[in-house]
Every structure is written in structure tokens, then in C-alpha cells.
Amino acid sequence: MSDVHILGVGMTRFGKHPDRDAADLGAEALRGAVSDSGIDPRAIEAAYCGHVFQGMVTGQRILAQVGLAGLPLSNVENACSSGATAIREASLAVRAGEHDVVVAVGTEHLTTRFRGALTPDPSDPEAAVGATMPAVYAMRATRYMEEFGMTREQLALIPVKNKTNAAHNPLAHFRDKITVEDVLESRPIADPLRLHDCSPVTDGAAAVIVMSKRAAKRYGNGRAVRLTASALRTGTVDVEPTSMTFEPLTWATAQDAYERAGIGPEEVDFAEVHDCFSIAEVLRVEGLGLFKQGEYPAAVERGDADIDGSLPINPSGGLLGKGHPLGGTGVAQVVELVRQLRGEAGVRQIEGARVGLAHCRGGKAVGIEGAACTVQILVR
Amino acid sequence: MTEMAVGVSFRPGELEVRPDGSGNLLGSRCGSCGAHFFPVREVCSGCLSDDMETVGFSTRGMLYTYSVVRQSTPAFEVPYALGYVDFPEGVRIMGQISGCEIDEIGIGMPMVLSLEPFGEDEEGNPLTGYRFSPAEGIAQDPRNE
Numbered sequence: 126m127s128d129v130h131i132l133g134v135g136m137t138r139f140g141k142h143p144d145r146d147a148a149d150l151g152a153e154a155l156r157g158a159v160s161d162s163g164i165d166p167r168a169i170e171a172a173y174c175g176h177v178f179q180g181m182v183t184g185q186r187i188l189a190q191v192g193l194a195g196l197p198l199s200n201v202e203n204a205c206s207s208g209a210t211a212i213r214e215a216s217l218a219v220r221a222g223e224h225d226v227v228v229a230v231g232t233e234h235l236t237t238r239f240r241g242a243l244t245p246d247p248s249d250p251e252a253a254v255g256a257t258m259p260a261v262y263a264m265r266a267t268r269y270m271e272e273f274g275m276t277r278e279q280l281a282l283i284p285v286k287n288k289t290n291a292a293h294n295p296l297a298h299f300r301d302k303i304t305v306e307d308v309l310e311s312r313p314i315a316d317p318l319r320l321h322d323c324s325p326v327t328d329g330a331a332a333v334i335v336m337s338k339r340a341a342k343r344y345g346n347g348r349a350v351r352l353t354a355s356a357l358r359t360g361t362v363d364v365e366p367t368s369m370t371f372e373p374l375t376w377a378t379a380q381d382a383y384e385r386a387g388i389g390p391e392e393v394d395f396a397e398v399h400d401c402f403s404i405a406e407v408l409r410v411e412g413l414g415l416f417k418q419g420e421y422p423a424a425v426e427r428g429d430a431d432i433d434g435s436l437p438i439n440p441s442g443g444l445l446g447k448g449h450p451l452g453g454t455g456v457a458q459v460v461e462l463v464r465q466l467r468g469e470a471g472v473r474q475i476e477g478a479r480v481g482l483a484h485c486r487g488g489k490a491v492g493i494e495g496a497a498c499t500v501q502i503l504v505r
Numbered sequence: 506m507t508e509m510a511v512g513v514s515f516r517p518g519e520l521e522v523r524p525d526g527s528g529n530l531l532g533s534r535c536g537s538c539g540a541h542f543f544p545v546r547e548v549c550s551g552c553l554s555d556d557m558e559t560v561g562f563s564t565r566g567m568l569y570t571y572s573v574v575r576q577s578t579p580a581f582e583v584p585y586a587l588g589y590v591d592f593p594e595g596v597r598i599m600g601q602i603s604g605c606e607i608d609e610i611g612i613g614m615p616m617v618l619s620l621e622p623f624g625e626d627e628e629g630n631p632l633t634g635y636r637f638s639p640a641e642g643i644a645q646d647p648r649n650e
């Protein structure tokens with residue numbers, strides 16, 4: 126089992142790209158990662174491509190655009206965890222000793238696939254009675270407010286924080302700061318959630334180059350960051366109804382990652398978590414054990430989760446601010462982690478960041494608590 | 506398939522609709538450990554037994570949480586209230602909420618299964634689906650006591 130490093134990260138601007146497609150965006154991200162790493166692209170030995178709705182052989186279309194051929198490549202789909210799953214697969218190939226230099230790219234041209242609320246697969250019994258993704262999270266928010274006394278204003282502080290961070294991220298979908306009033310006056314989507322509580326429909330791609338210790342030594346110039354854990358789990362089937370204000374799947378996946386990394390939640394300096402909705406950030410950071418259950422809304426109010434707070438959450442702007450191109454999302458989180466850990470995050474730089482965590486989860490199937498969850502831990 | 510007074514279940518494997526207009530949501534009971542699941546499944550995820558029996562659930566339960574949906578797919582007219590109801594068998598089932606004003610809905614409310622017209626099939630025949638409505642009195646289905 127060899128150490129796994131990440132050297133070379135790239136991403137496109139996240140937003141609406143009406144004149145481009147998923148392969149073209151993926152190729153831009155991949156070229157960015159190659160250029161950031163300083164390697165000759167011919168050193169890439171294998172590739173994994175994460176996407177959800179982009180059709181057959183999207184990864185092959187990306188590689189063709191950058192002139193790479195004859196490699197082992199797999200396209201992976203795991204809903205919103207697709208990109209993160211591609212990184213995990215790349216890390217396994219390196220850990221197994223099969224390859225020294227592997228690229229993971231995640232891409233999505235979502236504006237041509239969806240408008241408005243994402244819905245579960247039509248075969249899902251909950252979709253048949255009118256479930257939308259925002260509605261499911263809205264119901265969790267309703268319950269969380271009842272159990273823990275979170276106010277609507279406290280919940281609004283999460284999109285305010287993330288869009289403030291995004292305003293400092295030149296690649297983010299949204300570049301405008303917003304206020305609590307803006308959130309509360311935005312269009313209602315599913316009570317209590319409003320438009321600013323929901324991540325946007327975004328096009329974009331991101332890529333990272335995963336390497337063995339040997340390759341990182343050869344190419345790294347001290348810029349490689351260690352990927353100490355890349356955990357993946359499916360949700361357990363509910364044998365009886367469980368709390369919807371806590372995430373056993375996030376918890377279990379995090380425990381896998383903490384154990385593998387030999388790092389506990391108290392050692393994490395900052396995190397990118399899957400804030401597909403404002404309430405999702407609350408459920409995630411508490412499920413990861415970064416904050417105690419019921420305490421995150423007050424912590425956000427105190428500024429603890431700000432870039433200059435004690436535990437910054439979503440410094441990139443998160444899904445709410447940076448955007449959520451499904452396949453691109455999980456890879457872009459790791460791009461932010463690497464930039465922060467290398468001290469290259471500019472005005473968003475977290476002072477002294479040494480341990481970063483990325484969390485994705487996605488998909489919905491009736492009867493299971495979450496479909497796919499990933500937790501990755503990077504150490505400088 | 507000539508009697509359309511009651512309509513046909515919108516998802517026959519999940520909702521049984523009887524000619525008198527009554528019905529039950531259908532799921533599985535594990536013959537080995539007694540766990541219940543919605544919808545019907547082949548294997549118990551508690552004990553992995555495949556000794557599964559299809560059963561109809563109680564018609565009364567308790568509202569676990571809810572939301573009023575204000576943006577949805579073209580198949581659904583907004584706004585509508587959506588909720589999760591916990592049933593005494595130990596299953597939590599999502600459904601729309603009917604029979605009350607939106608601002609009367611609250612967590613913990615006793616709810617009862619209500620069979621209602623729910624869209625139509627490809628030939629335009631009316632289908633019967635389910636919603637949950639506020640129930641008077643206790644949440645427990647008398648059959649389970």
C-alpha cells in the first residue's frame with residue numbers, strides 16, 4: 126500500500142456555459158491540472174471520469190480532446206458523489222501499485238439537462254407522489270427547526286456565508302454577496318427553503334492528478350499534497366424509521382476516513398461539505414462530527430465557520446455559491462482543498478491550514494438513507 | 506377493468522384499492538425478524554431473510570415532518586403539501602397531505618390514509634392514489650391494538 130498524493134489541480138469557471146459541452150469543459154479542466162502539475166501529459170497512465178447525465182463515454186471524449194489515447198479509462202456514476210468517486214478509484218489504482226500517475230476528472234453540462242428542481246428517478250415511489258430534492262431537504266429542515274430550535278434567520282446565514290466566500294472565488298457561479306433579507310425574500314421553493322437556500326444548476330468541470338509517492342517525489346517540487354483517505358459508502362436500508370436530522374451515512378463514511386487517515390474530526394482545519402441546500406450543510410458538518418448535533422446554526426451565527434473562524438466550512442463558496450455541476454462538484458472540492466493546503470487560495474486563504482476534509486453525498490432511493498457518500502482527507 | 510368508479514391504483518404494487526373505495530399501502534413483513542418495509546422487497550435488510558410476506562399497513566400514523574412544495578415538475582400542480590408519516594408497523598411513508606389548510610399542518614399530527622383521484626393513465630383513465638389527511642383522535646389503528 127503506497128501513499129497517494131495529489132499534484133496538479135484544475136477547474137473551469139463554474140456557471141452557465143451555453144456554447145460548450147461536458148467534454149470540452151472536462152478537457153479544459155484536465156489541461157489546467159496538467160499545466161499546474163508541470164508533468165508531460167504523456168506521463169498519465171490511466172483516467173477516471175465522473176459525471177451523471179452526460180451520456181456514454183464522456184471521459185473518452187475528454188481524453189480525445191487533449192490528445193491522450195490508449196489508456197485504461199472508466200466512466201463512473203454515483204449521483205452527486207460521481208466526481209469524488211472518480212478520485213477514489215484513481216487513488217485505489219495508485220494504492221494498488223498498478224499506476225503512478227492517474228487523472229480524475231469530473232464534469233457536467235447540467236443546464237442542458239435540467240431546469241429547476243432536480244427530481245429522483247421517475248421509478249422512485251416518492252417521486253411518484255411529488256418528491257423533489259428540495260422538498261426532501263425542506264422536510265428535514267422543518268424537522269431540524271422543531272427539534273433544535275434553529276430559526277429561519279440562522280439557516281439563512283449559511284447561504285450568506287457561502288456566497289460571501291464565492292464572491293472572492295473568481296471561478297464561482299455566483300459572485301455577489303447577499304444578505305439574510307435577500308435569502309428570506311427570494312422565491313419560495315419548498316417551505317421553509319427559498320431559492321437562495323438551493324444550489325444552482327451549473328455547468329463546469331474539475332480535474333486532479335493523483336500520484337504515487339514515487340511520482341510525487343519525481344514531479345512534485347514540494348507542491349504535492351497527501352490524500353490520506355478516500356472513503357466511499359452506500360446508505361444502509363432503514364429497518365425502522367430513523368432520525369432525518371442526523372446522517373448515519375455521513376457519520377459512517379467519515380469514521381472510515383478518519384480511521385484510514387489516522388486523524389480525528391478535532392484535527393480537521395477546514396472542510397468542503399456537500400451543501401446542496403442550506404440545511405444540508407448543517408446535517409453534514411454535524412454528521413462528520415465537526416460540530417455537535419444541534420450546535421452548528423449557533424456556530425455559524427458566531428462566525429466559527431467563516432474563513433477566519435475556528436473551523437471554516439466551504440471556503441470555496443460551496444455548492445450554494447460556487448455552484449453544483451454534479452460530476453464536477455466532488456473534484457472541485459478537492460481542488461479547493463489542495464489550493465488551500467498549498468497556500469495558493471489568495472484572498473480566501475485559511476491561515477495555517479494543514480488538514481482539509483471533503484464530503485459529498487448524493488442520490489436518493491426510497492428506503493435507504495442516502496445513496497452514495499464520500500469523505501476524503503488531505504494533509505499538507 | 507370496466508368499473509372506473511374507484512379507479513385503478515396508480516401504483517398497483519404499492520397501493521391496494523378495493524371496490525368499496527377502501528385500501529391500504531402495501532409493503533413487506535419479514536417472517537424471520539418481523540421488520541416491515543415499504544415498498545415491497547424481496548429480502549429483509551435487517552436479517553437478510555427472503556421469507557417476506559406482502560402486507561397492507563395500518564391506515565393511521567403520525568406526521569414526522571412536512572413541507573409545502575412551491576416548485577415541482579409539470580406533473581404536479583403547485584403548491585402542495587408533502588409529508589412523511591410514521592406508521593405503527595415501523596415504516597415511514599411519504600405522501601401528499603390533503604383535507605386541511607396548509608397552515609394547520611404540524612409535526613406530530615395524527616394522520617389517516619385517504620384514497621383520492623391521482624392523475625390518469627396513458628389512455629386517460631382516472632387513477633387512484635393516496636394522500637394523508639389529519640385524523641381525529643388517536644393515531645393508532647384499532648386493528649393493531
Ligand SMILES: [Zn+2]
Nearest residue numbers: 535538549552
Ligand atoms: Zn428480517
